[in-house]
Amino acid sequence: MTKSSDLQQVFNNIFSEHSKNLKRQINVSELARVDSFNEGSKTADVTPLIDDDDGYDKAVKINSCPVMSAALMKLNHTNHYVYDALKPGMIVFIVFSNRNIDNFEGGKYKKDTERMHSMNDAVIVGRY
16 A cells, blocks of 8 residues: 555544544434423423443433423324323434524524534424
């Protein structure tokens, strides 16, 4: 190998590792198990179902996730949607907001940090 090809291989390895690390920091969505549901605030504590051997995706409980109303509905025997509260053990689908949602209260809001794609900004959008 020439010095040029050696250098190119080193650069490719560094770039590939950097790219992988960046992608791991961006949370998009997960399947999770409901640990508890707060009826009053319509929030739930959940634990992502993903868990791997290398420990990177170790499942960590996410507290007080807002629950979208669609995740609280189910079809009844007459094909009408009815309210159905989340229960511990149920499987839900969570997404992570592009921006910090700490100050969101149902309308326009201001972010108070530059946090992006964080597990702290999980929202339950559906159930399995």
